[in-house]
Ligand SMILES: Nc1ncnc2c1ncn2[C@@H]1O[C@H](COP(=O)(O)OP(=O)(O)O)[C@@H](O)[C@H]1O
């Protein structure tokens with residue numbers, strides 16, 4: 001262990017602490033809001049710390065009685081989970097082969113640049129053509145339709161991420177497998193995909209989060225509980241005549257839980273360095 | 282046990298010619314070493330034989346049958362990659378058995394074959410480890426084991442020892458030689474290390490710039506290099522090369538005014554390069570006629586030899602003398618050699634000129 005001066009240590013911990021505060025403060029405030037009484041939240045000056053923890057909003061929002069805030073949020077949660085999952089799985093199905101091909105053949109690399117270039121377009125520019133497309137296919141206000149739209153956003157991103165994941169896997173492994181008599185599908189299934197598992201996990205996580213957080217297209221292409229996602233449902237809570245900040249905050253906390261659970265689940269696959277040992281002495 | 286014929290193999294990437302009309306014919310059980318500097322096309326040629334690259338021109342025959350269109354997996358060759366290319370996520374057992382697994386060999390027979398090869402390579406204790414848990418030498422053995430287990434028609438090795446340290450390299454060299462004697466399989470072995478080439482090969486093909494300069498036994502390559510390139514590439518310390526003009530009166534060493542009494546068969550002067558290996562030089566007696574006078578720079582004792590660095594009209598001359606030889610810096614020495622040990626090359630074509638051992642009448 002190297003010797004560090006006291007000043008350096010202080011600086012190191014201060015930086016880490018600052019980062020933690022910056023990341024956690026909004027979430028902490030969200031949570032505190034969710035358990036503060038309405039009086040606390042609208043009093044002036046603002047009461048930063050609730051006089052008493054008020055958990056009632058969690059009960060309200062998990063209440064499944066039809067035509068309540070709770071029913072709306074819970075069906076939106078279900079829609080979000082499904083839409084994000086379908087979009088993520090489809091994006092991986094498309095971009096694993098694409099990313100591998102991009103990584104192995106330099107000839108098609110320009111196409112990736114082109115696709116990434118479409119990201120420069122503002123989403124509004126694509127809204128009308130996408131709307132007309134979905135309408136023509138009778139997919140407006142369906143989970144599947146929204147998932148297809150998300151696929152077009154996610155697939156280029158995951159393909160790019162996976163390409164960088166396949167790049168460090170030595171080409172020689174595939175050549176050796178070819179000489180050993182492996183078919184392409186065997187090479188991919190037994191060797192390449194397990195080696196790329198950490199990156200595939202990362203891609204899945206990011207794709208899921210992107211889809212989960214998407215608001216603009218969800219707002220445009222869904223209209224009721226059959227397809228509305230959680231971001232739209234939260235916006236609905238804010239859209240009434242009197243906005244209950246505490247209720248919005250509670251919905252925010254609930255909406256944050258599934259991605260956090262998914263992240264914890266995926267963490268186990270995000271172990272890198274699996275390719276060590278193939279090469280060198 | 283198979284023959285291999287390469288007929289007029291060429292490979293180009295666009296306008297760059299990486300291989301030019303390579304012709305090689307290997308009898309069954311031969312150990313061919315492709316020797317050449319980095320970038321001369323050795324790996325490309327090996328990949329062409331394996332089927333990982335298609336040649337632009339020419340034909341590859343295994344056991345007399347054209348295999349140009351045959352997929353690598355059906356050529357029945359095994360290759361040891363320079364990078365080893367082990368499968369990092371599979372155990373050593375599965376790495377070695379992978380070729381058999383892919384060919385549908387039943388589990389029991391596979392395990393038996395893997396165990397036999399592992400015992401031969403002394404890695405039987407490592408079968409359940411992953412490649413990351415092995416040392417360089419052990420990985421190297423696994424890579425060789427993966428090739429051995431299939432009992433292929435031809436073994437291809439691409440610089441398999443270049444990542445190992447000197448001691449391990451020597452051990453593995455001996456082991457590969459031993460394995461070849463045991464199995465008598467045809468081998469094509471790529472290296473840029475001339476010691477490996479000299480010790481392992483039954484025949485060496487010296488490559489330069491995508492073409493074969495000379496192909497022959499190690500003895501041939503060393504004793505009768507066909508070109509200046511082969512002469513300068515093989516041998517350490519390298520052969521002394523002195524530019525000279527050869528005519529009816531003798532061999533005039535350029536720039537030094539010295540003449541060796543070796544009259545050419547033709548009277549017309551001809552630009553040549555004289556080659557003498559350092560170990561073929563001796564300190565001359567006054568009676569020796571065939572001698573070069575050079576000025577000593579310094580000498581180094583390597584143990585068995587004393588290497589004398591000297592100069593002749595600015596051209597460095599190295600002589601490998603017995604360790605007890607006594608020379609001092611700035612001294613003029615006369616270095617002699619036997620006519621049998623000298624080489625002459627045409628300076629235009631770089632090709633060897635055969636010298637009549639007796640002066641022409
Ligand atoms: N795909 C390629 N495109 C263009 N040039 C290549 C390609 N592969 C190899 N080369 C060139 O071919 C030459 C021979 O390469 P290689 O066979 O790997 O040499 P060696 O194994 O003797 O070091 C090198 O100059 C290399 O730059």
Ligand SMILES: [Mg+2]
Nearest residue numbers: 320323324325
């Ligand atoms: Mg090479």
